[in-house]
Amino acid sequence: MSRIFNYKNFLKLNSGIMLLLVAITLFPFIYMLAVSFSSSRAVLAGEVIFFPVDFNFTAYTHMLKQSQFWTAYKNTIIYTSVGTSLSLVLTIMCAYPLSKKNLIGGSIIMKVIIFTMFFSGGLIPNFILIRDLNLYDKMWAMVLPGAISAYNVMIMKTFFQGIPEELKEAARIDGLTDIGVLIKIVLPLSKPIIATIGLFVAVWLWNEWFISLIYFKTDAKRPVAMYLRNIVLGAMNTIKNGKEVDSTAAKTVPQTLQASTIMLTSIPILCVYPFVQKYFTKGILIGSVKG
Known part of the structure; x- marks a missing residue:
């Protein structure tokens, strides 16, 4: 009792x-x-x-009437779509071979991948690399540096190892190659982890502004997070310095502008989350525990 x-x-x-x-x-x-x-x-x-x-709606009116805002929003959609797709493809291509127990040198490769989680080249070497690869001020400077993550590879590899080998062997007996097994057996069973990692990458790309600050010099190529950051800082400096502003901006204060930028940045991701929520918990738990 x-x-x-x-x-x-x-x-x-x-x-x-x-x-x-x-x-x-x-x-x-x-x-x-x-x-x-x-x-x-x-x-x-x-x-x-x-x-x-x-x-x-004063703060939103001030934000949405800017043509540069829509350009930045378009850039963010492109960067997020291309970057998320590329990241998923590369992560799957890396994790699937590593999930095989008979892969020669697999443990060594995995140790090298884990090593990159703790040590990196640093900001200046990365900038020099982007410049020498002729990626400076180009879309790929936003997409490629974070295209593959050691953490995501580990999670997806562990999930792949949790798929029963009997299913893969049965598919091979039916004549499927390793690529066929991946496409027709493994990937359909891996929707939870794919949705989870896709959400991680999409949220990161959608909110990323520091990369564009370093690697982009053209304002028209920068994402919405960077544009909204500049809007907030510009409004704060304008009010702080007592400069003249237009009639709409004059009715706003940094707090309202900042709040509206947060809403405009957060709402798209919040709209996506309900569609992947059912996979999210299952994907991250199974990917972390199994294997």
């Missing part, structure tokens, strides 16, 4: 902690959403907490 009572108390405590964590996680997002739709007066007065005050 006491054991049942203790278990019920544990469930209540666990539920309470989970609800607290959910509230802590959601509050910044809800607050930023409320600020982005509130007036400058309400924000400066500290009246905004959970709901917008003096509801308006």
Whole structure:
């Protein structure tokens, strides 16, 4: 009886902690959403907490009327689509051979891959490499440096090793080559891990701005994260220095601009997440534990 009572108390405590964590996680997002739709007066007065005050679209209007914003958004969509696809292809090509127990030198290759997780060339050598490869100020400078991740390779390799060998052997008996086994057997069974790694890479590429700051000199080629960063810093410097601004920007403050940029950057990824959520937990758990 006491054991049942203790278990019920544990469930209540666990539920309470989970609800607290959910509230802590959601509050910044809800607050930023409320600020982005509130007036400058309400924000400066500290009246905004959970709901917008003096509801308006001024900050969004100021952002969305800029043609450069849409150019940057297009760039981000291209970088994210190409980069995610390329990363998945390269990760699969690397992880599948390494998942085979009879691969000659597989353990050595895996140790070299793990080594790269702890040691890298550094910022300046990477910049020199990009420049010497004639990738500076080109799309591939955004896509190639992070096209393959040692962590993602390890997770996918472990997932592939969890697929029963009997399925692969049966496919080979039916006449499939290794490539055929990969395409017709392994990949269809690997949707959870593919969706998980794809989400990791897509989120990283969508939010990445530092690479574009280093490797791009043309503003028209930079992603939306970099553009929105410049908008926020520009608005803050403008207000700080007391410079003249247009009538729309004059009605905004750094907090509302910052909140609107966060919303515009976050919403696309939030829209994608529900479609891969059912694979996410399964993929990362199986990929981490099996093998």
